[in-house]
Amino acid sequence: MxxxxxxxxxxxxxxxxxxADYTALGExxxxxxxxxxxxxxxxxSYGVAVPSWGVGTGGTRFxxxxxxxxxxxxxDKLSDCGLIHQLTRATPSVxxxxxxxxxxxxxxxxxxxxxxxxxxxxxxxxxxxxxxxAHSYKFGSLAHTDAATRQQAVxxxxxxxxxGAQLGSKALTIxxxxxxxxxxxxxxxxxxxxxxxxxxQVYNALPDDWTLLTxxxxxxxxxxSTVVQDWxxxxxxxxxxxxxxxxxxxxxxxxxxxNIEMIVARLTQFGKLGGFHFNDSxxxxxxxxxxxxxxxxxxxxxxxxxxxxxxxxxxxxxMLDQSHNVTDPIESLMVSATEVQRAYAxxxxxxxxxLAGFQDENDALMATTTLKHGxxxxxxxxxxxxxxxxxxAIDPVAAYRAxxxxxxxxxxxPAVSGAGGGIV
Ligand SMILES: [Mn+2]
Numbered sequence: 001m002x003x004x005x006x007x008x009x010x011x012x013x014x015x016x017x018x019x020a021d022y023t024a025l026g027e028x029x030x031x032x033x034x035x036x037x038x039x040x041x042x043x044x045s046y047g048v049a050v051p052s053w054g055v056g057t058g059g060t061r062f063x064x065x066x067x068x069x070x071x072x073x074x075x076d077k078l079s080d081c082g083l084i085h086q087l088t089r090a091t092p093s094v095x096x097x098x099x100x101x102x103x104x105x106x107x108x109x110x111x112x113x114x115x116x117x118x119x120x121x122x123x124x125x126x127x128x129x130x131x132x133x134a135h136s137y138k139f140g141s142l143a144h145t146d147a148a149t150r151q152q153a154v155x156x157x158x159x160x161x162x163x164g165a166q167l168g169s170k171a172l173t174i175x176x177x178x179x180x181x182x183x184x185x186x187x188x189x190x191x192x193x194x195x196x197x198x199x200x201q202v203y204n205a206l207p208d209d210w211t212l213l214t215x216x217x218x219x220x221x222x223x224x225s226t227v228v229q230d231w232x233x234x235x236x237x238x239x240x241x242x243x244x245x246x247x248x249x250x251x252x253x254x255x256x257x258x259n260i261e262m263i264v265a266r267l268t269q270f271g272k273l274g275g276f277h278f279n280d281s282x283x284x285x286x287x288x289x290x291x292x293x294x295x296x297x298x299x300x301x302x303x304x305x306x307x308x309x310x311x312x313x314x315x316x317x318x319m320l321d322q323s324h325n326v327t328d329p330i331e332s333l334m335v336s337a338t339e340v341q342r343a344y345a346x347x348x349x350x351x352x353x354x355l356a357g358f359q360d361e362n363d364a365l366m367a368t369t370t371l372k373h374g375x376x377x378x379x380x381x382x383x384x385x386x387x388x389x390x391x392x393a394i395d396p397v398a399a400y401r402a403x404x405x406x407x408x409x410x411x412x413x414p415a416v417s418g419a420g421g422g423i424v
Pocket of ligand 1: 215250277321
């Protein structure tokens with residue numbers, strides 16, 4: 001966390017220009033029949049969770065290049081996450097990953113309170129082996145051929161629920177790497193039956209007010225077949241489990257050019273959209289920064305979400321899930337949180353009455369132009385004003401760089417060895 005004076009000083013130099021830009025945008029939106037204050041209010045109350053693992057430098061299977069001041073444990077991670085929220089006012093919660101972040105609940109709650117954060121969905125890990133575990137996940141976890149290995153994975157997921165319940169979390173996200181690397185290596189049907197049976201045991205351990213989020217991913221670490229490979233399989237799982245089970249959509253977990261916004265609409269229509277992992281992708285699961293490659297697709301996803309907002313039961317979790325290889329993770333996460341807010345604000349500007357009319361009249365050109373009108377509007381003054389009024393920074397990256405935070409934690413936290421393998 002940084003001194004409030006640093007934020008105030010940074011804002012002082014930028015506030016005059018912001019006021020002028022905000023006034024001009026307000027007049028422009030007024031001519032379109034849109035109240036800028038109402039949009040700002042919605043943006044101000046919007047939050048996206050930060051993944052605890054996002055504040056460390058990521059990497060690839062080839063290498064990892066750690067930066068100065070890498071968080072050494074979950075408490076350092078929570079400090080970094082707290083700073084991101086302090087400056088952006090857009091990331092009020094953190095999603096933990098167990099066992100990486102496993103610590104006594106009292107200590108986690110105390111640190112979270114200190115840095116002004118709450119806990120979002122819990123994430124289990126059955127895609128790598130831990131030093132003290134009895135059975136290896138080399139050939140799978142919840143779908144493993146060996147019953148004892150499946151049971152170990154089930155028990156781990158239940159332990160995640162039990163810890164999360166003490167932290168105020170209300171969801172467990174399961175992603176498994178189970179699959180195969182060779183045709184014939186596994187029987188697709190029997191493997192999926194084993195997964196469903198094990199996942200049901202986890203589902204049965206959920207408190208009544210919890211949601212089970214299952215996350216699909218097309219490939220990797222399994223490169224021939226993956227048990228939960230697409231939204232169709234994910235939907236089957238959620239339907240087989242029950243009302244508390246919903247699908248989580250990670251934007252990077254699809255083939256290039258897949259119409260993700262349509263998947264969002266389908267899952268929403270049947271009450272099975274549970275949450276998002278925001279990131280971006282150019283080729284495969286690159287986990288690039290949200291909105292860095294295709295901001296229009298991000299906007300189109302939010303267009304579907306805003307369309308569904310009228311349903312009071314519609315409340316999917318939103319989280320960033322990306323890997324930072326060449327940037328300061330704190331800066332990337334601040335910019336990405338802002339990109340998510342930007343897509344939300346742009347989607348709020350779409351004239352839905354006009355759009356529905358053009359759709360009914362089959363006026364394709366005017367329908368798509370109506371959508372684009374929202375996307376083309378520069379909403380930055382709305383985002384910046386929402387941050388300023390909530391106590392954040394008009395320009396979070398500028399304030400962060402002025403604070404000297406990275407240099408300070410660089411001297412406080414011993415360097416992490418770069419010799420280890422990358423986290424993908
Ligand atoms: Mn993800």
